[in-house]
Amino acid sequence: MTATAAPxxxxxxxxxxxxxxxxxxxxxxxxxxxxxxxxxxxxxxALRPWQGVAGGWIGKAARDGGAASAALGLATxxxxxxxMAAAYAAMASxxxxxxxxxxxxxxxxxLGLYLVxxxxxxxxxxPAVFPxxxxxxxxxxxxxxxxxxxxxxxxxxxxxNGPRSR
Numbered sequence: 584m585t586a587t588a589a590p591x592x593x594x595x596x597x598x599x600x601x602x603x604x605x606x607x608x609x610x611x612x613x614x615x616x617x618x619x620x621x622x623x624x625x626x627x628x629a630l631r632p633w634q635g636v637a638g639g640w641i642g643k644a645a646r647d648g649g650a651a652s653a654a655l656g657l658a659t660x661x662x663x664x665x666x667m668a669a670a671y672a673a674m675a676s677x678x679x680x681x682x683x684x685x686x687x688x689x690x691x692x693x694l695g696l697y698l699v700x701x702x703x704x705x706x707x708x709x710p711a712v713f714p715x716x717x718x719x720x721x722x723x724x725x726x727x728x729x730x731x732x733x734x735x736x737x738x739x740x741x742x743x744n745g746p747r748s749r
Contacts, residue, residue: 602742603672607665609734615660617727621720633657639708667696668735675739685740686733693732697725 622632630649633656637645640659645652671692675681681688701724705713715721 602739603665603668605742606668606671606735606738607661609738610667610731611661611664613730613734614664614727615657617723617730618660621723633660636660664731664735667731668739671732671735672739675743681736682740682743685736689733689736690729691732692736693729694725696732697728700728 618632619629623629625631630653631646633653634645634648636656636659637648637652638656640655641648641652645656648655671681681692702714717724
């Protein structure tokens with residue numbers, strides 16, 4: 584009797600979405616914890632950073648929107664994180680090393696995310712304020728983005744390689 588390999592099946596849409604959602608949630612959690620902690624340190628409010636994100640949609644009214652505008656900001660944040668995870672997965676489908684070396688590649692991806700956010704996105708939104716260097720806050724911002732990249736890369740690589748990937 585000979586052993587035969589199980590047939591390889593293409594993942595369903597639902598199966599393909601699960602790793603992206605998990606990676607997006609992981610990335611959003613890392614950055615969300617950082618942004619919330621920074622908001623508490625800087626303004627005494629855990630809602631303020633999320634109201635700031637909502638300001639991209641509703642402008643200055645977000646500051647007066649309370650929990651509702653913070654919820655809009657959190658939803659936006661999650662949507663962005665899901666896009667970040669999808670972008671990494673799309674690149675990894677062509678460059679398998681992204682799944683094979685998630686720590687190095689995830690850290691580099693996080694640095695790339697920082698550069699896009701702080702050299703492109705934020706300067707477009709607030710050209711009078713960005714880019715800027717803000718000492719330890721900027722170092723923490725970089726570390727947070729590296730953490731986001733690591734979370735996304737690690738989660739996605741575990742779906743592809745199993746739990747023992749490095």
